[in-house]
Amino acid sequence: MSRNRLGRPPAYLLLPAGLAVALLLVPLASLVARAPFGSLLERLAAPEVLDALWLSLWTATAAMLASLVLGLPLAWLLARVEFPGRSLVRTLVTVPLVLPPVVAGVALLTAFGRTGVVGAPLRELGVTIPFTSTAVVIAHTFVALPFFVISVEGALRATSQDYDEVAAVLGARRGAIFRRVTVPLAAPGIAAGLVLGWARSLGEFGATITFAGNYPGVTQTMPLAVYTLLQEDLEAAVALSLVMLLVSVVVLALLRERWFGQAAR
């Protein structure tokens, strides 16, 4: 046993550490304990639950794809190309990370609302975004994109730029280097960023309810459904929460190799 070679860990460190674990685990355990296992399948098969589940899955996936298409080029620019204002762009991109989600929702409303900079011209064309499923996807992308960009930029920076130079010397143009060298080498980091962004979308609440509303079947995602059900049917809310807990555990398992595997190595 090598861990105690420097002496016993003192109680004033062990105690708070134990409390921290308890604080994190007790609520989860009681959630599982309160779950109505007998009627679980029946409750989850209820139409409004299935609607919320399906909406959550496809909007989170759409937001993930939007993050990939928009975020990967941005992450690459931030990691590989020197341009004036680069650190300013990086700072601005990270703002939504610390923004309260409800503020994000209000901001999106002012931009895409009927009189917003984007919303007004769109309305001329007969397109309304707020309180539609599209709004859900936009809200999700807004909160997930910064996660994706920051995590992929880190992955790109961690990949040696030497290989880019080797590829250039061998005659590959910038775009070919990106496709054939940079992206394949950073693929694990990009995948982790996608999973992280997807999980972030799935749990999104504040921006969605503010910008897209809470319409069953249209904008009522899983977290919104849990919140709504909580008012009338605690057991149903617990059942739904259990599903989301399960999803989180699966995400954690997917990322485990990447995060904890490296730390343990």
Next chain:
Amino acid sequence: MSLLEARVRVRRSPQSLEVDLDADPGDVIAVIGPNGAGKSTLLRALAGLEPMHQGTVRYDGRAWDGPGAARPLTPQERGIGMVFQQHLLFPHLTALGNVAFGPRSRGARRRESEERARRWLTRLGVEDLADRRPRELSGGQAQRVAIARALATDPALLLLDEPLAALDVGVAMALRLELARHLADFGGIGVLVTHDALDTLTVANRVVVLDQGRVAQVGTPDEVAQRPQTEHVARLMGLNVLRGQGSGTAVALDSGGTLVTTTPFEGRVNACFSPAAVTLTLAEPTGSARNRWPGTVTSVVPHGAAVRVHLAGPAPLIADVTPGAAAELGLAPGRSVWAAVKATEVGVYGIAAPPAQAPLRSRYV
């Protein structure tokens, strides 16, 4: 006019790089010098990976950089091959994929690129490793694939940055001979950065010695090996070179002490002798050797069948002695000894003015 005419000027700290380099087809130039002398920077500037603040690079009459070029050509546009100390094979591609990468990037079709890659793997003797990934290759195998990758694009200029330095001695020896053969077949211009005297002597036909960003010496491998102008090269070649002021057959050493030779010389002079010509004793020697200095042992390391002893003192030098003698004298760092060298063993030659600003002309340097 030479095929390659390079006036490389790179601003960097602590000292800028100013190196002139001309080369003709078939030339293999060894670039040697201590760490930080600017060897790798020189290669990167020739490749277009390092921006030059002035200077020119011209190849076959075409400006790659400097006046005559609207902008510096990118590495892609230069048509060069590069081999690095760490092979830098793409980890996600097989050996074949790595070698085919260049031809493919330069517009060849997939099948054509792979055929070409296979031919080059065969020439380097690693065709049976075509489907392996770099992590499944040994250091020597990986470096062979890396050399094949560099040559598969038919480069105008082949730049090698210490390609053998990371390999085991035996592997490096075998690959060195092959590399010399491939460079001879290559017919283009090779520039080889190295820390190894053997590389210089076996592979190159010209040597450029860099020191602190400047050319300290140029010449054929023999010239540089026999008359090194810098301490670094002398050490590299395993020679003692002491500098001083010649007056008749006596040389007042810059390090203190005097040295006697059989060749009279006036003015600034290099005195050079082999480590094997040095004898060590515990007491001041009284024999026929004209040159004797006290010294302190600073290191004792095995050197082939002998033991190489570094001494500090009025004449800092290296001596090769037998392991038996080393044991008998109790040679260890800190030990005080006397070193003796017969005057007949010492060669002298003048100290050349640094040729940094004069471009090397072809092979007649």
